[in-house]
Amino acid sequence: MFRVLPVLCALVLASLPAWALNAGLGPPPPTVDRQTPHATVRGFLEAAHAGDYKRAAFYLDLDFLPRGEQAEKGPQLARRLKFVMDRKLPVDLSALNQTPEGDPADGRFDQLGTIPLEGAAVPIRVQRVVADDGALVWVFSESTVKQVDHLFQEYGPLLAETLPAIFFRSSVLGLEPWQWLGLIVVLVAGWVMAVLLERVSLAVTMRLAKWTRVSWDDSLVGAGRGPVRLPYYAVLLALGTSFLLLPRPVQRVIDRVCYSLLIIAVAWFVLRFLRVSAAFVHDKVSSKTRDATRLRSLSTQLAVLRHVFEVATYVIASALLLMQFEVVRNVGVSLLASAGLAGLVIGLAAQKSISTLLAGIQLSITQPIRMGDTVVVENEWGTVEEITLTYVVVKVWDERRLVVPITQFLDKSFQNWGKGGSQMLGDVLLQVDYSTDIDALRAELKRILENEGRELWDGKVQTVVVLNVLEKTLAVRALVSAEPSKLFDLRCLVRERLIVFLRTRPGWLPTVRSETRPVVAGGEQANPGQPTGPAPVPRA
Known part of the structure; x- marks a missing residue:
C-alpha cells in the first residue's frame, strides 16, 4: 500500500497539464473560491486563521517553485504570510473588488497595500491568472509570495521557528499551540509581575508619604492597593501579546480588555479617593x-x-x-x-x-x-x-x-x-388640688432632676408654673430641657416621680366636693347656708 501511494500521486501529477496552476498541490477543494479579489483574500484569511494551511496554499501563486516542493512549501508560505498580514497589513474586506474582472484600471492586479522592508515598500497583491481548467482565478501574485520569507524574518514571531514542529502544525480557534502556550504564560506571569510591581510601588510611595505630617496621603497610598495593580497588568498584557502575533480579532479582544482594565482601575481609585478624603475631612474637623x-x-x-x-x-x-x-x-x-x-x-x-x-x-x-x-x-x-x-x-x-x-x-x-441646636424643652402637665403646695412641687422637681434624672437632664431649664385655674383643679406645668434624643425619657421620668410625690401628700390630688342639705315641706332646704358635711371623692 505504501509503495503504491507514491506511484498513484506521481501519475496524478503527470496527468496534469504542464501549464496547470500550482500543479504540485493537486486539484483545489470545492470550498476554494478564487473568482474575485474579495473572495480570494477572504478565503485565504479564513483558511489560515482556521489552521488549514493546506487549503490556504491554493490561494497563492506557487508556480515559481518546483512541483515536488509546492506541497511542502505552500502551507509554510501561507502560514508565514498570515503572520505578516496580521501584524503589518490589516485588510478591509469591504474595500476589495467583488467582480471577476477586478479593478477596471488594471484588470490583472488588485493591490491590498504595502509593507516596508529594508528601506523599500513591498506590495501585497492578488493577481488574475489561468487555472488548470483554463478558467481565470485570483491568487496572491508570484512577486508577493517570493517576498514572504523575507517579510517573515523581519516581522514574524521570535520563537515560532525554534520550537518543535508540533507547536505550529495545527490551530485551535484561530491560534496555534505555541500562541496558546504564550498567551497562558503572559496571563499568569503578567499577573504575578503586576502584583510585585504594585507592592514595590506602594512600598516606595508609602515611605515618601511618611515624610509628611499629614495622614491623608498615607491613607491614600493604602487605598491604592488593588487599583494600582490593574494598570500594570494591562500594560504587561499588551506588551506580552504583541510578541505572539495574534490574529487581529483576538488582538482586538486583548486590546479592549486592557483598555477596560485601565478604566476600571481609574474608577476604582476615584471611589477609594472619595472615601479616604471624606473620612479625613470628617476626622480633621471633629478633632478641632x-x-x-x-x-x-x-x-x-x-x-x-x-x-x-x-x-x-x-x-x-x-x-x-x-x-x-x-x-x-x-x-x-x-x-x-x-x-x-x-x-x-x-x-x-x-x-x-x-x-x-x-x-x-x-x-x-x-x-x-x-x-x-x-x-x-x-x-x-x-x-x-x-x-x-x-x-x-x-x-x-x-x-x-x-x-x-x-x-x-x-x-x-x-x-x-x-x-435649632442640642437643647429642647419638654412639658409635663398635671392636675392638682387647690391645696397643693406649688413650691414643694418645684423643690421635688429639682430633686428628681439632680438625682434620678441627672443623666438625662442638661441642667438648664426646670420650672413649675400654674398654667390654668379650672373649675375644680389647678393645671400645673413642669418644664424641663434635654437633648432631643433624651427628652422623651426625661418627661416620662418626671411625670412618674411627681405622681408618686403627689400620692404621698393627702389632699394634693384632685378631689370632688359635694354638700347635702335636709329638705323640709314645700321643697325648701333647711339652713341653706350650713353644709351638713363634706364628702370628698377622689377623682381618678
Whole structure:
C-alpha cells in the first residue's frame, strides 16, 4: 500500500497539464473560491486563521517553485504570510473588488497595500491568472509570495521557528499551540509581575508619604492597593501579546480588555479617593471642634456629595466601557440623531429620577435634615440614620427603619428636633388640688432632676408654673430641657416621680366636693347656708 501511494500521486501529477496552476498541490477543494479579489483574500484569511494551511496554499501563486516542493512549501508560505498580514497589513474586506474582472484600471492586479522592508515598500497583491481548467482565478501574485520569507524574518514571531514542529502544525480557534502556550504564560506571569510591581510601588510611595505630617496621603497610598495593580497588568498584557502575533480579532479582544482594565482601575481609585478624603475631612474637623451640630452638618454634606461623585464615576466609567463596542456607539449616534422625539420621551420618563437626584443635591446644600437629627415624619419619631441621593433612612424609636423619599423633606413639612441646636424643652402637665403646695412641687422637681434624672437632664431649664385655674383643679406645668434624643425619657421620668410625690401628700390630688342639705315641706332646704358635711371623692 505504501509503495503504491507514491506511484498513484506521481501519475496524478503527470496527468496534469504542464501549464496547470500550482500543479504540485493537486486539484483545489470545492470550498476554494478564487473568482474575485474579495473572495480570494477572504478565503485565504479564513483558511489560515482556521489552521488549514493546506487549503490556504491554493490561494497563492506557487508556480515559481518546483512541483515536488509546492506541497511542502505552500502551507509554510501561507502560514508565514498570515503572520505578516496580521501584524503589518490589516485588510478591509469591504474595500476589495467583488467582480471577476477586478479593478477596471488594471484588470490583472488588485493591490491590498504595502509593507516596508529594508528601506523599500513591498506590495501585497492578488493577481488574475489561468487555472488548470483554463478558467481565470485570483491568487496572491508570484512577486508577493517570493517576498514572504523575507517579510517573515523581519516581522514574524521570535520563537515560532525554534520550537518543535508540533507547536505550529495545527490551530485551535484561530491560534496555534505555541500562541496558546504564550498567551497562558503572559496571563499568569503578567499577573504575578503586576502584583510585585504594585507592592514595590506602594512600598516606595508609602515611605515618601511618611515624610509628611499629614495622614491623608498615607491613607491614600493604602487605598491604592488593588487599583494600582490593574494598570500594570494591562500594560504587561499588551506588551506580552504583541510578541505572539495574534490574529487581529483576538488582538482586538486583548486590546479592549486592557483598555477596560485601565478604566476600571481609574474608577476604582476615584471611589477609594472619595472615601479616604471624606473620612479625613470628617476626622480633621471633629478633632478641632466639639460642636455636634456642625459635625452632623458636615457628615451630611460629605455623605451626599460623596454619593453624587460616586454616581458620576459609575456613569462615566460605564459609558467609556460601552463606547468600545460598535453596536453601542451606533445606538448612541442614532439616539443623538433622533434627539427630538426621543429626547422628549426620555426626559419625561426620567423626570422623576432627575428631580430626585436634584433634590438630593439641594438637600446637601440647604440641609433641612442632617445625620443624627431627631425628626418626626409620617407621625413617627426617630433619628436620621442614612441620607442617600434618593431616600432617607430614619431609625424609629422601636428599632424599625422608616425609608422616606428624599423629595418629601423638601415638599412637605416635618419636625426636626435637632435643627435649632442640642437643647429642647419638654412639658409635663398635671392636675392638682387647690391645696397643693406649688413650691414643694418645684423643690421635688429639682430633686428628681439632680438625682434620678441627672443623666438625662442638661441642667438648664426646670420650672413649675400654674398654667390654668379650672373649675375644680389647678393645671400645673413642669418644664424641663434635654437633648432631643433624651427628652422623651426625661418627661416620662418626671411625670412618674411627681405622681408618686403627689400620692404621698393627702389632699394634693384632685378631689370632688359635694354638700347635702335636709329638705323640709314645700321643697325648701333647711339652713341653706350650713353644709351638713363634706364628702370628698377622689377623682381618678
